[in-house]
Amino acid sequence: MRIQIGYKFILGFVLVVAAVAFSPEVVRRLGYSEEITKVLAYVVALTIGLILGWIFSRTFTRNISLLTESAEFISRGDLTRNAVIGASRFPDETCDIGCSINRMVESLRELVRRIRETAEKVSISAKTLSSSAQEINVSGEEVVHAMEQISRGAENQAEMAGKSSRIIHDMAISIELVAKRAREASSAARETSSAALRGKELANDSLERMKSILENVDAAGRQFMEFTEKLQRVGKIADFIGEIARQTNMLALNASIEAARAGEYGKGFAVVADEVRKLADGTGKSAEDIIQLIHAIREESRLVQHAIVESSKHINEGRKNVDVTAASFQDIVQTVLETERKANSIADLSHIQTEGAGKMVQAVDEFAKMARDNAASTEEVSSATEQQAVAMQEMTRAAQELAGLSDTLLRSVECFTISADEPPQP
Amino acid sequence: MTDGRYLVFAVTDQKYALAVEDVAEIMNLPALYPLPKAPAYYRGLMNCHGRPIPVLDLATLYKRVPLDKGGKILVLEGKTVTLALLVQRVIGIVSGLHSADQEDGGDYGVETSLSGDDGTIRGIYLWPRQGNISAA
CATH class of the missing domain: 1.10.287.950 (Methyl-accepting chemotaxis protein)
Structure with a gap:
């Protein structure tokens, strides 16, 4: 059952309030003195409130830290890990954020792979283009001669x-x-x-x-x-x-x-x-x-x-x-x-x-x-x-530049790691 | 014989003359009947108006050459003998022949050369006339 964080807070708050509200009555039934009862009621209420607050905030905090860790990896370029959000009986927005981050990582990974492949291909093509252009250049000179x-x-x-x-x-x-x-x-x-x-x-x-x-x-x-x-x-x-x-x-x-x-x-x-x-x-x-x-x-x-x-x-x-x-x-x-x-x-x-x-x-x-x-x-x-x-010749130069650019592109996407056997680049 | 008329004839280019009075007739060559064992100049007998008369070939007689063909027959009629001469041709009767030289003897009555208008003609005396006989 999905419950939004806001509702969870409200529910927690209501539970804390209810615990605080009903704790004096429970304490009173213990039969302690008025004073002690009063203090005990406060203590019990506070304890229950704390316990409930910890219980309520624990999952949330853990999920947030997991998400932060994932974001931290992503920011370092490590795209090998997914954000693993523990299964919860009451999933909330953190789960959505985790899924989103996972999808984003997946997309980034795909993107980086694509960019890398494409850059490699572009590099190869550029080199081919360059050599072809050179050949064309040579041929062109021959053509000029023949002409x-x-x-x-x-x-x-x-x-x-x-x-x-x-x-x-x-x-x-x-x-x-x-x-x-x-x-x-x-x-x-x-x-x-x-x-x-x-x-x-x-x-x-x-x-x-x-x-x-x-x-x-x-x-x-x-x-x-x-x-x-x-x-x-x-x-x-x-x-x-x-x-x-x-x-x-x-x-x-x-x-x-x-x-x-x-x-x-x-x-x-x-x-x-x-x-x-x-x-x-x-x-x-x-x-x-x-x-x-x-x-x-x-x-x-x-x-x-x-x-x-x-x-x-x-x-x-x-x-x-x-x-x-x-x-x-x-x-x-x-x-x-x-x-x-x-x-x-x-x-x-x-x-x-x-x-x-x-x-x-x-x-x-x-x-x-x-x-x-x-x-x-x-x-x-x-x-x-x-x-x-x-x-x-200009095209050759351009193709060489293109090859350089594709190399640069490759280098720029090399900081992204997309598989586990590949160590992340510094 | 310085006067009178003569019959002139030819035998192989030689002219001869006979006194016309000695000639009885001129005839073409008739059929001849040769006699065996006769001399070559004796050509045979001919029929002259029923009489047989001997024919002498003058060419054979004088020139030892027989007359090849043709010729005329001169029939001579004397007081003692009648005979015929085979001559080559008869030239004609002339008169006024002069005796060039008188020669006696000679064969077969040839006695004198007569000079005529056309060359020498040998005269022939066949029988004794004025007493001299030269031919047998």
Whole structure:
């Protein structure tokens, strides 16, 4: 049963008063003299009051001293002990204070443990942070170095990009020239094509003409054959005439002989026979001349015929050549058309290339600009990295300070003892 | 024989002349019928209007070279004998031949050289005329 201290005092006071009040009555019953009774009553009352007061105050005082002792330990930093308040039938505020002190000690212990752990962790973290910061610092320096290299590289890149741009520009001009040349080649191919077509037509025309020439030559050959045959017939006739002339001659000779043998009577006949013989001689000579002429003509006509055959052969070969020429012209036309197509395609491709080169120039210019920007950015990054390095150094310092602070914190909470095996720090 | 008409003929490039009066006929070469064991210049017999007459090859006789082909036959008709000469060709009847030199003897009646308008012609006397016989 819980009774507050105030009520306990009041109860005690009431008991003391009641004891004082009732003690004379009790003493009186003992039957002592008035005087003695009076004194005894006072003594008894006083004694009872003292006894009751001691009884009442004893627990209270003990509890207060226990609490004081606990507070004393706490103030010394010894958090190992709890305030042990004896169990009482009538607990009062001291018990509450003890419990509170115990809770406080518990909380403090927890707090100190936490602080200590945290401080240790902070210390470790700070050290880690410090080393990390140092590493970061080193890395930052490397980064600065790398950034400088990148910056130089970027400048080189920008320069190279400029050069590339110029080269590509030159290339674009060359490609433009190529396109122009290809167009010229295309038009030349077109002209060649039309010339080849004209040549083909001419060759075909020549072929036709040669065919007609060949036909004419064949006809001339046939006519010449007929002519030769007729000439042979003439020759035969001339031969016949010659033969007749010879016979006539012989007859005339015989007539002359007969006339001679007839003597004086045959003289006139001899003259006639002589004339006949002369005529026959003339006829024979003429026939001989004709035959010789025919021989000469035949010789010449053989030559002419040979020439005709030769020219026919030549014309045939010429026709073959013209055929080949026409075919060649056809091939040339094909080839030239192909060439024209290719040249056109080269021109188109060159145009596309020119556009591509222009785009490439733009791209390279942009690339150069980007490279310059990059260079600037890397310089900025470099300075930022340097600033970062400074910051990291500051951070290192701060981390070291933090480590020192956490050490200090640890030292400050080391005066608190939280377990029994750990001796309290002075 | 400084006057008269002559029949001029040729045997292997050599011209010869005969008096026209001695010649009976000129013929083309007919079919010949050779006689066995006869001399080489004796070509055989020929049919002349039904009469067989011997044919002498003058080329073989004078030049020892037989006439290869062709040729004319001169039929000579004398008072005692009729024979035929195979000559290469007959040139014609000429007149006015002059005797260059008179030579006696010689083979087969060749007696004189006659100069004509176209070179020397050898004259042949076949039978005795004016009394001199030179050929057998």
